[in-house]
Amino acid sequence: MQVREFELVRGKAHTGKKGWIVRFDGVDSLDEARQIVGSAVLVKTEDRPELEEDEIYSLDLVGMSVIVKDTGKLVGTVAQVFNFGGGDLLQVMVGSAENAVQTNSENPDSTPSRQHVWIPFAEDIVPDIDMESREMWITPPKGLLEDWKEKKKLQRRITAAKKVLHEMEQGHILEGLLSGDKLEKASLAEQIAGIDFQLFKHAMHSVSKQxxxxxxxxxxxxxxxxxxxxxxxxxxxxxxxxxxxxxxxxxxxxxxxxxxxxxxxxxxxxxxxxxxxxxxxxxxxxxxxxxxxxxxxxxxxxxxxxxxxxxxxxxxxxxxxxxxxxxxxxxxxxxxxxxxxVVSLSSELMSKKILLKSPWEILQRxxxxxxxxxxxxxxxxxxxxxxxxxxxxxxxxxxxxxxxxxxxxxxxxxxxxxxxxxxxxxxxxxxxxxxxxxxxxxxxxxxxxxxxxxxxxAHPEQHEHVEHVDGQWVAVQPEAPNSHRLSxxxxxxxxxxxxxxxxxxxxxx
The missing domain is CATH 3.90.550.10 (Spore Coat Polysaccharide Biosynthesis Protein SpsA; Chain A)
Structure with missing residues (x-):
């Protein structure tokens, strides 16, 4: 990667667009300008313009600890700052600061795999900032921090459910998580997480004996x-x-x-x-x-x-x-x-398979x-x-x-x-x-x-369903009872x- 140093001669905001029109010393022709198109422009910290008393550079927020003002509880660490047109948005990685910081503020998809929560950088939500201690105190409105907790719980349930499904040889219902759009996969994930597997396992064993x-x-x-x-x-x-x-x-x-x-x-x-x-x-x-x-x-x-x-x-x-x-x-x-x-008809416990109404919908009763x-x-x-x-x-x-x-x-x-x-x-x-x-x-x-x-x-019932065969989803239309409802x-x-x-x-x- 080549690094070149230029002196900024002058510049002005590009009216109506999110950008600037600038001139660098030593770039005097159109051909010379084309050579630096797409380059990242960096400024040394000491060369940044001085700010007013109540102003902060967005980049300086990265790495700061985020604490709930009322309880003193640590939420996490600011990893990135984004602005999609509605004001600055802090991406806060939940938990300790280790490995939380990323500076690629151009790409929101380049986030770490750890759990994060989004916090608007607004005065009523972030009223106090201490640059020396690198801490900010927030007063989050109801529901702002609860969403990530629910997502975390859902992820834990899905992880546990996947393990149980493989143990029960029911891994076929996970195929839908590998295809389809985001909403379809999210719907299937919620259905999987919502199954009471302790009750389901008992039901499967219970119906096999009188x-x-x-x-x-x-x-x-x-x-x-x-x-x-x-x-x-x-x-x-x-x-x-x-x-x-x-x-x-x-x-x-x-x-x-x-x-x-x-x-x-x-x-x-x-x-x-x-x-x-x-x-x-x-x-x-x-x-x-x-x-x-x-x-x-x-x-x-x-x-x-x-x-x-x-x-x-x-x-x-x-x-x-x-x-x-x-x-x-x-x-x-x-x-x-x-x-x-609903499970398929079979006299053998391990041969009973969960039926799917579609790749992303579990047949349930x-x-x-x-x-x-x-x-x-x-x-x-x-x-x-x-x-x-x-x-x-x-x-x-x-x-x-x-x-x-x-x-x-x-x-x-x-x-x-x-x-x-x-x-x-x-x-x-x-x-x-x-x-x-x-x-x-x-x-x-x-x-x-x-x-x-x-x-x-186990109550015999007749249900249309789909099966995953040789990498393809195949519709099955039975002419007789083909499944059991567990009750x-x-x-x-x-x-x-x-x-x-x-x-x-x-x-x-």
Whole structure:
């Protein structure tokens, strides 16, 4: 590389363009000027013009430590300074200063592989700079630093997921990360990171063996159990006004649990039309509001709603429009139901392959009501229950016989010291659709922390999909069931519950 020294004779800004028109001593012809086209022009530090008191050369920011003013926490080190027309933008490499600095401010793609965050060099965000200590203090607006943290978490999940996929011989779904545009690859990465691989691995092993289920005949055997409680339907649906004398101990205990914020409610909705869901919500939640009006010193229990992905936004909006029906909005969560990949039909475990709808879309289906335990754990709701002293949790599905937060149900489970209370209605020897369970926090912890307690079944389904064959994506259109949907039922809780820790609450006419 040849280095030549010139003296700058004069120069002026090129109006309307990001550049300057200059003249160098010794460059007197067009041919001589062409010889230096594309060259980098450098200036010795001592030759730079003196700045005003509040001015800083952008290059002098490189290498400075970036610290959050309110907390004193180090964010990282300025690696480069860019200006894309909207003001200077600092590229800050997160963490220590080692290997953070690069001076190629012309090429934003030449960044180090370390995690970085972008910080606008504006006075309200970077109010204080100390050139002597080489430190700047920032007051970042909400969300500015959170984005890189989420990206970092996503990258860690993807890295871990890749390892698991190769171990399970499911590496074919990673092919889409090697092709397609940026949005397609990002979408696939998010889908991969969103898979609960612990639950998925258990589901794959679970469906390969038959497990006896205690829950299949719980109603048929309920008459033989000692822990059976028969509750008149009118007592339950009329908020218990006509049955308080009969169930006074249970009502008293249940009211105490609710008033001391020891209860929580989890409602699992189904995939029915949104109008039907709204009607059920209105009945259920208005009924709950009425129930709480008769309870003194009531504090709103935590309320978790699990909905299909296409209903989540409408459910949230419906709650907001109706002022959360009396629930404390800080204690309400609306979660998307968990899904698991659909796998190909095969009697051999390692031959079951995850199906792809496209190279960048994993074919997934709802994992069933039993996936609620993984959802509560992964969203840190179980952690919140434990921290706030929750003792009993109602887990239920939409039905015309459902009553949310009834003190009689919580009291029945608590007064009998059981881990699981199951409400059943028997009419013409048939069990009502849906489920209504009261779980102790101990049993909920057990179910959430050990996915092996979930009982899975495989449901044959027919799905079009694509396969990667000899470097090409090939569409497959089956004429018969070609896949399994992996599903678990919430009544798996009964399989891990000792018979003497189960109470059947049978609703009678």
């Amino acid at each position: 497990v006896d289920s205690m829950s299949k005949n719980v109603l048929a055997k309920s008459s033989l159990r000692k822990n059976v409680m028969r509750i008149p339907r009118e007592t339950l649906m009329n908020h218990g006004e006509k049955g308080k004398n009969v169930f006074s101990d249970e009502f008293s205990k249940g009211r105490e649990i609710l008033q001391k914020s020891k209860a929580a409610i989890v409602l699992i909705t189904n995939g029915s039309d949104s109008d039907i869901v709204d009607a059920e919500f209105q009945r259920l939640l208005n009924s709950f509001s009425e129930l709480m009006k008769v309870e003194e010193n009531h504090i709103s229990p935590p309320f978790i709603i699990i909905s299909p992905d296409n209903h989540v936004d409408s459910v949230r909006n419906y709650l907001v429009e109706n002022d959360y029906f009396g629930f404390d909005n800080q204690k309400v969560w609306v979660l998307e139901e968990m899904k698991l990949p 709802p994992a069933g009501t039993g996936a609620i335990f993984s959802s509560l754990s992964s969203n840190k709701i179980l952690e919140s229950f434990n921290a706030t002293g929750i003792e009993y949790v109602q887990i239920c599905s939409l039905s015309d016989e459902l009553v949310l937060g009834h003190p009689l149900l919580f009291g029945a489970a608590s007064s009998r010291g059981v881990d699981v209370g199951i409400k059943l209605r028997k009419t013409s020897d048939k069990t009502e659709n849906g489920f209504d369970l009261i779980l102790s926090i101990d049993h909920l912890n057990k179910m959430c922390r050990d996915v092996a307690k979930a009982r899975f079944s 678990t039922d919430v009544t798996s809780v009964l399989d891990s519950c000792s018979p003497d820790k189960l109470c059947v609450m049978q609703i009678v006419e």
